[in-house]
Amino acid sequence: MRGLGERPFPFNPETAVIKISSIHENRPGAPAPLSFFLQKVFCMQEFAPAFPHEVSIRIPMHMVDLGNVIYHSRYLDLYHEARDHYLDAADCSYREIMEKNYHLAVADTHIQFKRPIRYLETAIIRTRIAWIRNRSLCVVQEMTKDVNGTLQLCNRAEFTLVCIGPEFKAIRIPDTFIQRLALFQTSA
Template identity: 25%
Template sequence: MTHQHPIRVYYEDTDLGGIVYYANYLRFIERGRSEWVASLGLDQRQMQAEQGLVFAVRRVEADYLKPAHLWDDLTVTTAAAQITPARIELDQAVLRGAQTLFTAKVTLVCLGPGHRPTRLPDTIRRHLTK
């Protein structure tokens, strides 16, 4: 299942030419991931408060294909490519209509108390594989 999250490009997202600054695509996909997790019924604040668990980005492989511009309405898509006991691999993209502007393969890990890597608890894995 692919999750979709709308984004509008504002002045703060662009350079002087009205083109989205390259690092902001990472912010866009972060928002998309956060909304994907929430849509699956996981409350990241509760995970951290009750279990000391957080998700952390381990790796991002990004391709910038075409620029987004000021006032563009974009869609961030997020889909689980693979979920193992130790990591979550996601395929993400930023689209303007049907046109793909940016793609990324993102690897997340779970960190436990003391920010040490830990296996994903079964309860969380079940939410992520809905």
């Protein structure tokens, strides 16, 4: 199982070419049905681990449990809200996505809880794109809080989002969307 923030697979075009040729050499006389592998390797954009967007959210009463800390499932709501702000800042508003009749569905989620955040504390959520493929992308988010002038990491999440069409099947992410996200992410 890979950890948070790790690449889905090691990506180095030079090494990938070596691996592809060695796979092909191990299959003498066989056709080269490696187009799927090539597509997976060469159509993925990875980004530096910079967080180009940050949003602050004061924690309301309806998000906390009897222990006065954010109820664990509410972290997903906060991260979703921060992703919406990120998309707006990247000129890829979710309203525009829905108007074009596609959606970004959460396919996989990993959250590491480190410290609690309490009622009326301000959560600072930083968002970045880790990688984009043809039909999916990975969003990494960190939630921190200010403790005596020092930001403390409270939890970290990684979401794999899949672009789906009206039939709820995976479709290609529109190129304009990818370009806007890549431009915003690399401008950090």
